[in-house]
Amino acid sequence: MEIKIETATIRLLDKLYEIEEQCFDQEAFTKRQIAYLLTDYNTIALVAKADNNIAGFIIAQEEIENNILYGHIITINVASTYRRKGIATKLLKEIEDIFKQKGITECHLEVREDNKAALKLYQNSGYQKIGRIEKYYDKTHGLYLKKTL
Ligand SMILES: CC(C)(COP(=O)(O)OP(=O)(O)OC[C@H]1O[C@@H](n2cnc3c(N)ncnc32)[C@H](O)[C@@H]1OP(=O)(O)O)[C@@H](O)C(=O)NCCC(=O)NCCS
Structure with missing residues (x-):
């Protein structure tokens, strides 16, 4: 299976929202929120x-805190039929490479x-826990x- 990573545009909104709905229940971003994010x-x-x-x-998104610019992953979703094929790992790596090219560290x-699947993915990709957020969801x-x- 060939996996290609491309820039997402607003033209893909319907498809991205379909995947978002498949991935989350009440926590899913609305279509309007995804549209906003894609055009920000x-x-x-x-x-x-x-x-x-x-x-x-x-x-x-790129954000700034205490004068330090950092990358913030807002959401990552893989359609159920395509999971465990390394797609999320690849998406994360690509976005990290883009941040690095912008000088973000x-x-x-x-x-x-x-969310055991996501936690394992992030830990495998080198992310470390730095805090707990009470009643986040x-x-x-x-x-x-x-x-x-
Ligand atoms: C979490 C999610 C993005 C992972 O996508 P994916 O493309 O299947 O992930 P990958 O194939 O790159 O998996 C990388 C590693 O993560 C871990 N992992 C992924 N899914 C897992 C699962 N269901 N159970 C346990 N570990 C899992 C494994 O260690 C995996 O490596 P391996 O397959 O070699 O064992 C996907 O399950 C998803 O879209 N979930 C719903 C949305 C979501 O929770 N997003 C994260 C919000 S913070």
Whole structure:
């Protein structure tokens, strides 16, 4: 299976929203939120195409805190039929490479404490837990992860 990573554009909104809905229940971004993210000047969004089908996507932004510019992964989703094929790992690596080219040396993200698949993915990709976020998603706690690029 050939996996290609490309820039995501607003033209793919319907497909990206379909995957988002498949990946999350109440926590899914709305179509309007995804549209906003895809068109925000500060966003970097990529899609993974597997044999020319959209299999997953990642959306990240550049943020600044205490005068330090860092990358923030907002969401990463892979359609269920394409999971465990290395697609999320590839999307993460591509976005980290883009951050590095921009001189950004840190990448941050948040994840539900009980999202074992995502946690394993992030830990395998070199992210480390740096904090816990109380009641991040309704009653479930979240974890704050960071990687030095
Ligand atoms: C989490 C998610 C993005 C992983 O996508 P993926 O393309 O299947 O991930 P990869 O194939 O790159 O997996 C990399 C590693 O992560 C771990 N991993 C991924 N899915 C896993 C699962 N269901 N259970 C345990 N470990 C898992 C494994 O260590 C895997 O390596 P391996 O397959 O060689 O064992 C995908 O399951 C998904 O879209 N989930 C719903 C949305 C979501 O939770 N997004 C993250 C929000 S913070």
